């Protein structure tokens with residue numbers, strides 16, 4: 001499957017999200033990474049990557065980790081963070097799961113671009129329609145996930 005030509009902005013920020021996914025891979029996490037980008041300034045407000053194994057917490061998905069980082073950076077001013085998110089775009093390497101897709105909507109994020117689809121647990125159209133999304137750098141994002149599962153089969157370590 002060929003990737004469609006991308007607006008430069010989308011490709012740039014998806015590569016930033018992929019860099020986070022690769023860090024997660026190096027930490028033996030399911031390699032999903034994301035960045036939250038403010039639309040007016042094109043600045044990265046927060047970064048996140050999966051931390052479910054490290055924190056032994058099944059809800060520590062990249063998107064929620066990024067949200068917590070943004071809250072922390074804004075001294076837990078939820079109103080200020082919601083205002084920022086309403087004018088921001090999330091770039092995430094794998095389609096958000098149902099939990100994250102719903103949480104992102106509650107947070108005020110309306111624009112999400114993801115790398116590859118999540119056919120089992122996707123919440124952006126694969127399983128339920130939660131967001132309008134775009135698919136960016138599909139092949140590269142999928143290859144980071146494939147790399148993880150290849151390593152997983154080799155290491156025989158069980159992840160949930």
Ligand SMILES: [Zn+2]
Pocket residue numbers: 061062063096097098099100101
């Ligand atoms: Zn999730």
